[in-house]
């Protein structure tokens with residue numbers, strides 16, 4: 324077992340973990356944070372994407388033991404986040420989800436796009452989303468939803 328101290332959704336957490344436990348399993352099974360979904364468990368689908376030290380990461384290919392001292396934010400921590408509030412409304416308006424399995428990971432990536440690339444066009448959004456697979460909605464609605472939020476923010480900034 325490896326001793327681990329990290330911040331999860333704003334709270335300091337200490338735990339003993341098996342060296343091979345990945346972060347997604349740690350959050351789901353040890354912390355009850357089941358909003359992080361697991362699909363491929365090999366870093367391909369992006370369903371497990373969450374934020375580590377401010378950057379989107381695939382938690383199925385990150386060992387929990389490598390997160391000592393890190394700040395981890397899962398989807399449960401974004402209820403009151405202003406960008407996530409806008410994104411959730413835009414996802415609803417643009418029909419950007421169906422089953423929702425990919426959605427927590429895609430929202431994490433979408434928020435990163437909105438904050439990091441405020442002038443992203445459709446091609447750039449598609450490129451940035453290429454690490455998140457959605458098998459049932461299709462990408463038209465997803466790209467429109469993210470574009471909508473970017474447009475709203477640009478309008479507010481130029482007003």
Ligand code: FES
Nearest residue numbers: 362363364369383
């Ligand atoms: Fe992590 Fe697919 S479950 S990338």
Ligand code: FES
Nearest residue numbers: 421423425457458
């Ligand atoms: Fe079903 Fe994306 S909404 S996989």
